[in-house]
Amino acid sequence: MNPILYSNIIGKGKPLCILHGFLGMSDNWKTLGNQYANNGFEVHLIDQRNHGRSFWSEEFNYDLLAEDLLLYLNEKNIERTALIGHSMGGKTVMQFACSYxxxxxxLLVADIAPRFYPPHHQDIINALTQLDFDLINTRGDADEQLEKHLKNFGVRQFLLKNLYRTKNGTFGFRMNLGVLSKKMEEIGENISSSESYNGPTLFLKGSKSEYVTDADTAQIKSHFPKAQIEVIDDAGHWLHAENPDQFFEKSFRFLKQME
Incomplete structure (x- = not known):
């Protein structure tokens, strides 16, 4: 029996599953999730494997992540769902839509294209692996250690959301850092399916982000013929956190459009 992904379910209405990015967790989407829930959706904020409160596994690729989502939907008796995925979560939902x-x-994909991205999080992995938990008694202690390697305050705060107190009172990280640091190539992989998803699709990209460029349009359209591509102003890769009002406005308009 395969383990089922952890989720936080809020609201009532049409199902909407939201998948976070690399080193993220379902809590990252709580504010926007509540907005969707207040507007007629049953929102499933999902932790992907090796992240948040979901199970840990040595195996990690997009076919498996898509299969995890399928098992989750079957467990919850969800026939069809709208999907939002950011970054790594965007790759998962793209793979899922093509496979199922x-x-x-x-399908709504936030700031990622269906192509290969070279590993580019090594500085973050290095900073996290160098944390000495014996010297960490507070979040402030952890932030102080991280700051030696990561100067960006926002990035540090994002990573520190993963910090939790273990049963023996020490601090630890919820994500499976050991496996994720070994799977950097897989995280950057393009979606493996040559199939396409012919349903309604919206790509939202940050105006200051380089993750989705004009050069990606042809590949996006080959997998997702009905894809629209729109820009979130004054936002980088974390577009949903940097401009949440516009992200909600554009995403909700797309989600509520009738077929």
């Missing part, structure tokens, strides 16, 4: 189009109502 019959389960996909609508």
């Amino acid at each position: 189009p019959q389960k996909t109502e609508k």
Whole structure:
């Protein structure tokens, strides 16, 4: 029996599953999740494997992550769902929509394209692996250690959301850092399916982000013929956190459009 992904379910209405990015967790989407829930959706904020409160596994690739989502939907008796995925989560929902189009109502991909990205998080992995938990008694202690390697305050705060107190009172990280640091190539992989998803699709990209460029349009359209591509102003890769109002406005307009 395969383990089922952890989720936080809020609201009532049409199902909407939201998948976080690399080193993130479902809590990252709580504010926007509540907005969707207040507007007629049953929102499933999901932790992907090796992240948040979901199970740990040595195996990690997008086919498996898509299969995890399928098992989750079957467990929850969800026939079809709208999907939102950011970054790594965007790759998962793209793979899912291509592999299981019959389960996909609508697809929204946040700031990622269906191509290969070279590993580019090594500085973050290095900083996290160098943390000495014996010297960490508070979040402030952890932040102080991280600051020696990562100067960006926002990035540090994002990573520190993973910090939690273990049963023996020490601090630890919820994500499976050992496996994720070994799977950097897989995290950058393009979606493996040559199939396409022909349903309603929206790509949202940050105006200051280089993750989705004009050069990606042809590949996006080859997998997702109905894809629209829109820009979130004054936002980088973390577009949903940097401009949440516009992200909600554009995403909600897309989600509520009738077929």
